[in-house]
Amino acid sequence: MALIDLCCARASSACTQAGDDDSSARTRHLAGSGLGWLASMVLALLMLVAALDARAEAIEVRGFDNPVTEKRYQELTATLRCPKCENQAIGDSNSPIAADMRERVYAQLQDGRSDKEIIDFMVQRFGDYVLYNPRLEGRTLLLWGLPGALVVIGAVVLWLIIRSRRRTQVRSLSAEERARLDDLIDKEGSA
């Protein structure tokens, strides 16, 4: 990706150079004022691109014969968790074990293994820990079920509250209240 950025930056500067004489004359005219600022911006951008490029070097470049496999590789390396660095996916980590795991994912994709087989292979060795999306099984029921259960409990509580309010609203008036109401209505009528 960074490499592409760099290529793009080069291509666009080539474009400006390829401009007609008129525009290059104008550019030269501007050189003293705004262009210095522009040049420093471009330099900053290039440095940023170079920095990104250096970062990208830590992760290997892989060749894929089709884009579907490449997408699967990216998805797998983004959803498998690095055992050494608990808050990183293996696709983001520079640790040696993450590199080994990426290598295995790649090799197994090339062998035509399914995503499930690859994930099972990793879980067998490193445990459920490597799954950013825990599987739905007996011991993860609480984890997966709790949000749904809380919504249901909330809905039930809400329903109970509404029902009890409604019940108080339809409660018939006591004789005393009725008399007071009649009194008020009479007053209103006579006014």
Place this chain on the structure above:
Amino acid sequence: MKRRLLLMLPLALFLALGVFLYQGLSINPFERESALMAREFPDFELSTLENPERRVDQDALSGELSLVNVWGSWCPTCRQEMPQLLDLAERGVRLIGVDYKEEGASDGERRARGRAFLTQFGNPFAFNIFDPEGTLGFDLGVYGAPETFLVDAEGIIRYHHTGYITAEDVEKIILPEVEKWR
């Protein structure tokens, strides 16, 4: 009264959640159980560090309880662990080493460095499995040396220790585990 108790319910739920999450803060993510616990030691076929001609496989582990220690000559904590391992060997525990891979070195260099390490820091191991590609390490789910596995006489993994074994660990964890599974 009942109503007042009901009003306290959200607070109680909040406190329960708070306690649960607070506990989570002190959990050490590296102290998790190995995925291979109570499973068979993975199949392998590798040479020994001592002799490139000698092939060993998982059968070399069965028959007697052994403590399999994954180490590397490049690993500083493995050095700190050696006195404890020598102590364990002296007390009659069979130790088997796995010389875990080193990045960017040839097999010859790795072997030489592995042997030099044992000469310098002592060799408590009955033999050392030479794992230059880290294949056995990977199958064991090793993510950082040193790691130690207790394998019983039937070749089943019974205990897994990540990180280095301190003198205290020897007394409090390793020896009791050894006695338990012998």
